[in-house]
Amino acid sequence: MRRSGLTILLIAVLICIIGILSIYSSNYEKQGDAWRMIYKRQIGWLFLGLILFLIISNFNYRRFWDISYILYGVVIFLLSLVFISGAVRSGAQRWLKIAWFNLQPSEFAKLIMIIFLARYFSKKSFDEVSLSVSKFGILRALILPLIFISIPAGMIIEQPDLGTGIIIIGIFIAMLFAAGVRLRYTFLILLCGGLSVPVLWNFLRDYQKDRLLVFLNPNIDPLGAGYTVIQSKIAIGSGGFWGKGWLLGTQSQLHFLPESHTDFIFATFSEEWGFAGGIILVALYYFLIKQGIAIAERTSDYFGKLLAYGISLMLGIQVVINIAMNLGFAPVVGIPLPLMSYGGSSLLATFIALGILVNIAKERAVF
Amino acid sequence: MRVKIINLAITFIFLFIALGIFNLQIIQGARFKNLSDNNCIRLLPQIGGRGRILDRNGELIVGNYLSYDLMLLPQEKSQSDKALALISRALGADLADLKDEFKQNYISPFIPVMLVKNIGFKKAVSLGELKSDYNNIIIQPKPLRFYPYGKLASHVIGYLNEIDHWRLSRLKDYGYETKDIVGFGGIEEKYDYYLRQEDGGLSTQVDHRGRFVRVLGFRPPVDGKDMQLTLDIRVQKISEEALAERKGSVILMGPDSGEIIAMASSPDFYPSLFITKPALAMASLRNSALINRAISGAYPAASVFKLVVASGALETGKINQSSTFICSGAARIGNRQFNCWDEHNAQDLANAITHSCDVFFYKTGILLGPQALHDYALKFGLSKPTGIDLPYEAGGFVPDPLWKKVYRLQNWFDGDTANFAIGQGDLMVTPVQLARLMAVFANKGTLVTPYLVKGIDNKDVSAYRKRNAAIAIKKSVINCIRQDLRAVVSEPSGTANLLSDLPVAVAGKTGTAQASGGKTHGWFVGFFPFNNPKFVICVFLENSGSGHTACALARQIIEGMSRENLI
Numbered sequence: 001m002r003r004s005g006l007t008i009l010l011i012a013v014l015i016c017i018i019g020i021l022s023i024y025s026s027n028y029e030k031q032g033d034a035w036r037m038i039y040k041r042q043i044g045w046l047f048l049g050l051i052l053f054l055i056i057s058n059f060n061y062r063r064f065w066d067i068s069y070i071l072y073g074v075v076i077f078l079l080s081l082v083f084i085s086g087a088v089r090s091g092a093q094r095w096l097k098i099a100w101f102n103l104q105p106s107e108f109a110k111l112i113m114i115i116f117l118a119r120y121f122s123k124k125s126f127d128e129v130s131l132s133v134s135k136f137g138i139l140r141a142l143i144l145p146l147i148f149i150s151i152p153a154g155m156i157i158e159q160p161d162l163g164t165g166i167i168i169i170g171i172f173i174a175m176l177f178a179a180g181v182r183l184r185y186t187f188l189i190l191l192c193g194g195l196s197v198p199v200l201w202n203f204l205r206d207y208q209k210d211r212l213l214v215f216l217n218p219n220i221d222p223l224g225a226g227y228t229v230i231q232s233k234i235a236i237g238s239g240g241f242w243g244k245g246w247l248l249g250t251q252s253q254l255h256f257l258p259e260s261h262t263d264f265i266f267a268t269f270s271e272e273w274g275f276a277g278g279i280i281l282v283a284l285y286y287f288l289i290k291q292g293i294a295i296a297e298r299t300s301d302y303f304g305k306l307l308a309y310g311i312s313l314m315l316g317i318q319v320v321i322n323i324a325m326n327l328g329f330a331p332v333v334g335i336p337l338p339l340m341s342y343g344g345s346s347l348l349a350t351f352i353a354l355g356i357l358v359n360i361a362k363e364r365a366v367f
Numbered sequence: 368m369r370v371k372i373i374n375l376a377i378t379f380i381f382l383f384i385a386l387g388i389f390n391l392q393i394i395q396g397a398r399f400k401n402l403s404d405n406n407c408i409r410l411l412p413q414i415g416g417r418g419r420i421l422d423r424n425g426e427l428i429v430g431n432y433l434s435y436d437l438m439l440l441p442q443e444k445s446q447s448d449k450a451l452a453l454i455s456r457a458l459g460a461d462l463a464d465l466k467d468e469f470k471q472n473y474i475s476p477f478i479p480v481m482l483v484k485n486i487g488f489k490k491a492v493s494l495g496e497l498k499s500d501y502n503n504i505i506i507q508p509k510p511l512r513f514y515p516y517g518k519l520a521s522h523v524i525g526y527l528n529e530i531d532h533w534r535l536s537r538l539k540d541y542g543y544e545t546k547d548i549v550g551f552g553g554i555e556e557k558y559d560y561y562l563r564q565e566d567g568g569l570s571t572q573v574d575h576r577g578r579f580v581r582v583l584g585f586r587p588p589v590d591g592k593d594m595q596l597t598l599d600i601r602v603q604k605i606s607e608e609a610l611a612e613r614k615g616s617v618i619l620m621g622p623d624s625g626e627i628i629a630m631a632s633s634p635d636f637y638p639s640l641f642i643t644k645p646a647l648a649m650a651s652l653r654n655s656a657l658i659n660r661a662i663s664g665a666y667p668a669a670s671v672f673k674l675v676v677a678s679g680a681l682e683t684g685k686i687n688q689s690s691t692f693i694c695s696g697a698a699r700i701g702n703r704q705f706n707c708w709d710e711h712n713a714q715d716l717a718n719a720i721t722h723s724c725d726v727f728f729y730k731t732g733i734l735l736g737p738q739a740l741h742d743y744a745l746k747f748g749l750s751k752p753t754g755i756d757l758p759y760e761a762g763g764f765v766p767d768p769l770w771k772k773v774y775r776l777q778n779w780f781d782g783d784t785a786n787f788a789i790g791q792g793d794l795m796v797t798p799v800q801l802a803r804l805m806a807v808f809a810n811k812g813t814l815v816t817p818y819l820v821k822g823i824d825n826k827d828v829s830a831y832r833k834r835n836a837a838i839a840i841k842k843s844v845i846n847c848i849r850q851d852l853r854a855v856v857s858e859p860s861g862t863a864n865l866l867s868d869l870p871v872a873v874a875g876k877t878g879t880a881q882a883s884g885g886k887t888h889g890w891f892v893g894f895f896p897f898n899n900p901k902f903v904i905c906v907f908l909e910n911s912g913s914g915h916t917a918c919a920l921a922r923q924i925i926e927g928m929s930r931e932n933l934i
Contacts, residue, residue: 029580177369234406237391237399250407254574271403275392279385286381293377297370309373320380327387 004291005057005358011288012053012339012354016046016347018281019340022269025246026260029253038261038342045344049351056355060363064356065303068119071112072148078105079155086159092334094159104345106156106164111353113149113168114175114310120145121179122303134180141181142189145172162208163321163333169193170317171310178296178309208333215331228264231257233328235267236278243274261342263334266326281340282323289316295361304360311353408583409440409479409571415564416510418591420524420554422600423628423821429524429638431510435491438479439469440503450501457493458483479505510564511642518637520603522659523596523630523757523819525553526638528645551641552657554819556758558594561823565589592824597626605927606631609920614654615889615908616661616798617924622806622900625815625835627755630799632660660909662753662760665795669878670723670862670914671892672744672790674804674848676732677716679743681844685734688847691715694726700785705729708879720851721861723877723914725789732788733781740787741767746839747804748814749796754833755817763800766793791881801892802905805875807838808849809894809903814838852876853897863891865918870929872897875904875921877914886910889917895925901934 024039064071078096086093087102095102121133133141149172157165173193176186201209214226235251244250249271252260260268270278292312299305315338322337324330336343338350391399420429437454441447451469455462465482472480486494491506498504512527530538530547541560543549549563550556567588572580606617606629619629634656640648658664680686696710707725711718719727732740744750750765766787768779786792799817806815815835822828838845852874855861862877875893882888889912894900904924906917928934 029574178373180369231406233391234399234402236388237395238403239392240396240400241393250572251403254407254572254580256406256575270388270392275388275396278388278392282381282385282388286377289377290374293370293374313373316377316380320384323384324387327384327391329384329387 004295004361008288008291008354008358009053011284011291012351013046013050015281015284015288015339016049018269019265019337019342020046021246022265022272022340023261023342025249025272026252026265026268028247029255041344042342042347045347048344049347052348053351053355053358056352057358057362059355059359061304061307061356061359062301062363064115064307065119065122068112068115072116075105075109075112075152076155078103079109079152081105082159083155092159092161094161101344104343106159106161107343107345107349108352109152109156110164110168110171110314111311111349111356113152114171114307114314114353116148117145117172117175117179118303118306118310120148121175121181122306134182136181138185138188142176142185145176146189160205160208161334162204163335166333167314167317167321167335171314174313174317175306175310178313179306211332215328228258228332229328232264232267232326235264235271236326239271239274239278241275243270243272243277246272248272262336263322263332263341264326265340265342266323266337269340270326285315285319289319292357295357299360301360301363304363308357308360311357314353315350407572407574407580409573411505411569411571412507413567413569413588414507414509415566415588416590417512417527417564418558418562418824419593420562421593421595422598422603423596423626424599425595426600427515428520428596428598428600430513430515432513433488433508434485434511435488436481436507436509437483437486437491437494438505438507439482440479440505441473446501446503450497450504453497453501454482454494454504457497458486458490485511512639514637514639516600516604517639518635519600519607520598520630521553521635521638522632522661523553523598523627524638525550525555525557526636526641526648527551527555528641552659552759553757554594554596557756558820558823562591562594564591594820595822595825596819597621597628597821598630598819599628599933601931602629602928602933603631605629605931605933606924607633607635609923609927613908613911613920614660615906615911616659616664617907617920618661618798618802618903618905619924620802620806620815620817620903620905622809622894622903623813623815625803625806625817626821627817627819628902630659630661630819632658632664659757659759660907661798661905662755662757663797664907664909665761665763665797666888666907666909667792667880667882668749668790668794668796668801669880669888669890670725670790671801671804671876671878671890672794672796673720673723673728673788674808674852674876675743675747675749676728676735676740676788677720677848677851678747678840678844679739680731680735681716681847682841683735683739686716686731688716692719692724692727692730694724696726698726698729698785700729700733700781703782705782705785716847717851717854720848720876721854721858723855723862728788729785732784735788737766737768737779737784737787740784741765743840744794746814747807749794749800749804753797753799753803753817755799756819760799761797763797764793764795790878798905798907801890801907802903805892805894805905806903808845808852808874809900811849812838812840812842812845849874852893856893862914863893863918865915866893866922866925869895869922869925871895871925871934873921873925877918879913879915882910887913889913889915891917891921893921896934902928 020039020042023042027035027038087095087097094104153165153168235257251257251271252268257264289312296305296308318338321330322335336346416431422428451465455465469480527548528551530549550559567586569585570583572583574580610617610631610633616632620627634654636656691713694707694711694714697704697706711722711724714724714727744765751762752760771777771779813835816833856863856866856873863875866873873893873895874897878890880888889908891906894903906921908917
């Protein structure tokens with residue numbers, strides 16, 4: 001379907017342009033050319049992303065069905081590689097240095113987990129064309145895929161990258177629901193997850209604990225862990241209806257807001273463009289995700305359907321958690337805002353995901 | 368089914384987010400805007416200097432010195448601790464004390480914390496060097512009042528203190544605010560509007576580390592206007608030294624212009640104490656030390672009032688220069704015996720003034736009548752404030768028969784007239800009124816308005832002053848009495864003969880006032896040099912002497928002035 005493909009592309013590029021404007025603004029007052037030129041790198045990533053989008057959107061998504069287990073293997077391999085020889089930045093080992101850029105395998109892991117789960121749940125029985133997933137027992141419906149998911153998720157959380165790990169778990173639960181696995185299993189895993197929180201708490205690092213505690217009450221440590229949330233809320237709130245104007249946001253320009261070009265880019269944008277800009281941006285994301293869901297609904301191929309759901313929900317979960325984190329509704333876990341935040345891996349992974357989505361929309365006619 | 372749930376959930380969650388943004392930006396927008404401004408805007412006050420007060424020769428009476436306050440902008444705790452350690456080393460102060468002070472005065476992360484007030488210049492400079500490394504150290508210069516002569520002319524100057532409720536309610540419309548430092552008494556109060564400075568300030572934008580980014584706005588502080596007084600600090604000093612610890616006041620005034628050359632009142636106070644320790648300063652005051660006795664104290668005029676009686680009687684023709692009364696040491700008026708302080712025998716007007724004969728003036732006063740006495744007293748400017756440019760001037764009081772009838776419900780008797788004629792009874796005058804009265808004789812007939820301010824901000828303000836008016840009494844009468852005033856000093860039997868051997872010819876009149884329940888007050892009011900008067904002097908001693916002791920004090924002052932060639 002050409003129209004939804006074009007819509008997705010237009011919305012994605014529009015969000016990217018907004019993102020580049022905000023990245024430019026957030027580093028406008030910083031010292032050093034390296035910081036100021038950062039937006040140019042993002043433009044470079046955007047073009048690379050567009051090329052990948054065009055290639056992937058013309059690449060039959062069914063081929064992913066064939067190579068999904070290979071992709072799973074590649075992800076595990078790359079994540080192990082991160083442990084062995086990953087680049088360390090601000091206390092986390094998340095990147096692989098490849099030639100001139102740093103690749104963040106966890107960004108691609110999310111997408112590959114979706115492909116993997118879509119493949120896993122779209123298995124058909126030999127005798128009938130109908131799906132067998134709703135008849136799966138607890139072992140096949142829950143435990144086996146959970147083990148498969150837990151290995152990369154656990155490795156990512158250990159990097160440490162709690163945010164991406166949580167996203168993968170979230171995608172898993174959302175896809176269980178979307179795939180039509182018995183509802184009781186979905187509830188069971190939610191229950192297990194809830195019960196295991198006190199146990200898992202002990203495995204968290206101190207700064208992660210601080211962030212979660214600060215989420216409950218940001219004022220316990222206004223200059224420490226709570227600082228980011230307070231500054232982000234001030235940035236967004238002070239924008240008012242029309243915002244302070246591009247390049248005129250004091251919170252981001254004067255560096256009160258940390259991570260103003262990555263995880264907190266929504267705060268940077270909202271400060272300068274106000275409620276008017278913020279609502280338009282949220283609406284753009286909403287239409288993008290709705291477009292993805294609509295493709296999933298239209299697709300009759302079960303693998304394609306699940307894949308489209310997975311991609312749309314992945315985008316939705318990331319957008320919602322990131323903005324909620326900016327607004328102080330969610331704890332600060334490192335999750336970028338797809339298409340907006342600075343970072344090549346995230347941008348490329350998102351464009352690849354969108355490319356798959358568009359291809360699913362196109363290929364519908366074949367079946 | 369599940370598809371519907373997914374769609375609904377997405378729509379619901381996005382609506383929730385949109386509401387969250389609406390809440391933050393629209394509902395709480397103003398609050399966050401304020402917080403954002405607090406984050407990055409620092410207001411650094413720049414305090415102007417209050418106007419200085421100078422004497423007639425440009426000598427500084429009250430000036431300002433720069434005091435420095437040390438403040439610290441809170442940052443990350445490690446930074447603050449490092450800065451505090453450095454400060455304690457530079458000042459030699461205890462680190463624990465500084466930390467306590469920091470904690471106590473801490474208001475919010477974005478407001479500078481006052482650490483130490485009034486650090487010296489040297490310490491300010493050495494701390495200023497730390498500033499390059501620790502930009503959270505703020506050294507705030509603040510001009511404070513400086514009194515090079517200590518308590519000299521304290522009543523004329525007044526003192527400074529935090530504005531009180533009463534003054535604030537009157538001055539609110541003129542831009543005064545609570546916590547403002549304003550003048551209390553004297554020139555500081557009267558001319559506060561000119562003297563007060565306008566504080567300026569610098570609003571700067573800082574980044575997250577408190578580093579300066581840019582200046583957003585600047586309002587330069589405006590210093591208050593300087594006041595040049597008519598006081599001569601040297602004469603003032605001589606007067607105050609002569610007065611010493613005695614209660615009373617001394618005024619020296621230019622007879623032609625009314626300019627106050629010296630005005631002392633004792634006991635006095637240290638204005639500087641009110642700046643550092645106002646409570647202590649208040650507690651240390653004794654005997655109404657804040658009252659400027661020269662203008663705010665009303666006392667019986669005693670024999671000095673005889674000049675009014677003489678003027679009235681001469682002009683109305685009740686007596687002439689050769690009219691003579693016999694003083695036998697007492698006179699019977701009504702059914703009461705009125706004593707004179709001596710037995711003077713035959714006295715004409717010149718003798719009566721020279722000897723201050725009471726009997727002569729009892730009789731002259733009765734001839735003239737109380738109403739005329741009252742009217743002549745008013746001609747000499749008694750019973751209402753002279754209009755000197757100082758606050759809280761008293762008006763004094765001049766009685767008359769109608770007043771007695773209305774307020775005391777009593778008839779006026781001749782005995783009242785007799786008492787009135789020698790300046791006793793209900794008559795009350797202030798020292799400055801008597802100085803002005805004497806000036807009429809010194810300048811031969813002009814009632815001056817005393818004043819203290821010569822110039823404001825280097826501009827002569829005499830053009831805006833009330834004109835001095837000729838008194839409505841015949842020149843010949845004034846001149847006649849003027850001659851007699853000289854005789855008071857020059858005649859060996861004159862009451863002020865003590866002043867006869869001074870290098871300058873003095874004229875004047877003494878007075879010894881009966882004070883209710885206590886020792887007598889002493890007056891000497893005069894002028895010198897006699898032929899071409901340059902000074903009117905009014906010495907008043909409260910409960911501590913007679914006209915003679917007042918003369919002695921005047922002698923001390925005039926001697927001092929001639930020794931320093933000030934005449």
